[in-house]
Amino acid sequence: MVVIPEELITLAADKRLIPFLGAGFSDSLNLPTWESMLRALCTSIEGSLSFDELRQATGNDYLQIAEYLYLKCDRHIGPIRHQLERSLSSHISPLVSDPHLELANLGAPQIYTTNYDDLIEETYRRLALPVSVVVLPKHVALAHTDRTQIVKYHGDLQHEQTLVLTESAYYKRLDFESPMDLKFRSDLLGKSVLFMGYSFRDVNIRIVWFKLMEMMRDIPEADRRPSYIVRLESNAALEELYSAVGLKTVVLSPDGPVKDRADRARLLADFLLELSTRAGTRASGGQVIASGALLRAVETQIQETERIFSPFLGEPRLGGAGILGARDKYVGKLLSAVIPEPHVSATHQALEKAMPYLGMDDFVSIARRIPASRTLTENVVRMLAAGGHEEARSTKRRLVHSLSDWSKIWSCPVGSKTADFVLRAFAKEITYQSQQGADEDIAYLADLVARISQGDLVDGSKVDALRGEAAELLGIARLVYPSIGDLQPARDAPPQLSSVLQEVSQRATAFAPVELPRAALDSLRMKELRLNIDGREGVRARPQPAPRRRPSVARPS
Structure with missing residues (x-):
């Protein structure tokens, strides 16, 4: 794991860090070499x-x-x-480069580069972030301070006269008398440089840094802060030489060299992600840009959460668990991130995986953002089917009143295991509410079972059997709550609860058991048992809730 100096994090947080980029920064885009x-x-x-x-x-x-x-x-x-x-010239979008996206998240006011291409500024433009390119002397004088400045230190292909390509042109630049050099010297006061994409033996950086330090001898020591160079592998001798001139080394791969371009880009992006996260920086306007590096970090965080918490969440995992959310450093960033086009699909998949571990507000936010999917529908169904305690009922009420596009929620059918869970829960609820108490759990379940009965909520080879089970259970439930027989839920509407909830409220006020026919009770027990057996493969046993007390019905909001 990369050790990021605390001073470097503070510099980034205080906007006193100037990234200075070389050709290696664009490794993942497979650009041609010199x-x-x-x-x-x-x-x-x-x-x-x-x-x-x-x-x-x-x-x-x-x-x-x-x-x-x-x-x-x-x-x-x-x-x-x-x-x-x-x-x-290439049609490759820089938005597929994680280092470029994470560079934007670093939120540096100025970025210097010796590259001639326009990939850095094009990244900002495609993300609709304010940017100003500094190439000509007049740009130095007119540079905007309210937007990120991209300073093309060795010129730009659009301005032939600015290019530093040859030996003679390079040595002329070593006079350090150009407007670009004076700007660099001015920008560096009280700030530090973070060199990325350069080799230890890159003559550009060795000489530029040496000449710059010579120019700044008259600057008070307090205004000359240490700067950094990011390198893949370690080299003790060269690190000592750089340290002597105030240039510290951050090694991304201390265990050895990394030759693959994609791996080098991944290490650099992961470093920038960790730096921006710990520094609390964002792109211009306070935005967070989703990148492949952030998605990898979120995936790791979800896997760790699953490893620790899944055994305690039961089956099926309940949405709205609140284990992850806005407070978590990676998932929290993704919840509010702007998603570039190359990462839309992967981001939606990551958000779906996080759903079972999110609090209600985060869950609803994601449900509104992502497109229709089976994962989304199953999470909503499982939340509506969960019950047995007031917290689950509160979650269901909030969910019904917070989600707006129910046609999206119901557009993707669930799998047979989720349908089995709903039917099993409904069978248990009928048994309980006929003999022991009345609460609103049965209203949500009845709506779901009615959707299964209609054939709208489930697909697969067991559809006909599940529809039959659902119809039979609805018939038994009518003996307790007659209005259940009138349910005809629509595919673009939230759960239809009012009539059933009214009957639940009346029964809770003056509760009296309903004696079900022996055949109905036997059928309920058989269904609970068989559905348990059919759905047990790969299922964790759900912890048993505390014994239910005589119910009091929460007033529907």
Whole structure:
């Protein structure tokens, strides 16, 4: 697990951290490397040496290779820029890159990059986040302070004259007299830099940081805070050298190198997720952006919750348990997150998995956001079927009055196990309410059983049998509450409760047992037993509720 320095978390929380990004930050997007671009350029320039010959002659120095090609083009940068533009042009959305999404969640006021592409600013635009790109000297003077500034430190492909591509152009920049350099020096006062996507041996960062520290010698020590470089693997010698110039190292993979691009991107995104979560930062406007990294963290949190709590929730797991929710660092973020298009489906699946462990308010919020699904319907059905105590009844009342789009709730049928549970609960409830007391649990169950009887609520090979069971149980229940026989629930309406609840209230006021025919009682016992047997595979035993007292009916709200 990555150890994030507390000072770095504080810097991020106080908006005093400047991300400075290199090419490795876009690893997951499979962009071409400098080598592949220079190799292609060598083959397109007449009279040029081959890339392999140039690499051998320059000691694999890409800046010198670019300088050679610049000279072969009569000192025109256009051909090199054109090759870069062709190589970097892609229809891949940066929203599939978790590091880019988590960068937005970091909420940094300024972001610096030596990359020439527009992936960072395009991420902000596609997320409808306010952004200002700083490339030209006039941009420095006119940069908006009320939006995230993306500072293209080595130029932008749209402005050919700004590109720092060759050895000569790079060394000219080392004078540190350009408006971009002066802006960097000014922005850094009282702040720290977080380098990401760079190699220890990347000449860009080594020299840029050295020259910058030289420029800031006259700055009071209190205004020169330590900065950080994020690296995949550890290198004790180089870490010591960087520490000497005020650059601390955060190692993402202390156990060894990570060669796969996807794994490198995952580690970087997980690091940024943890940093933004612990710092409490969000994207502009207070938004949280859902990413693959957040979804992985939520999945882990749900699995851990299931491992600990599922044995105590019984079968079926009751929605509205309130174990997870807005207070949890990852699930809480996802509950209020803006969902980019590439992650919509996965986000809905994660929210569905979290449903059984959410409190009522969070459950209703999710039910309104996600599309129709069997998981959603089954969770609602199980919550309505649960009973035996006042807390469950309160949950059911709130659920019925909070959900609005019931056509969505009823549009996906449940499985036979859930239907078995409903019928078993109804059989038990008829037995109890005929002999011992009256409460509103039976009204919710009767509505569900009527939906099963109509064939609207269940699918699968057992549909006909379940409909028959439901019809028979409704017939017996009518002997206790005659209005149950009139139930005809609609597929776009909430549970129809009023007539049954009225009869429940009357019986609770002056309770008298109803003697059911022996055949009906035997049928109820047989159904309870058989449904228990049919539905027991993979089912955890549900804890028995405390003995019921003589009921008092809660007034329907």
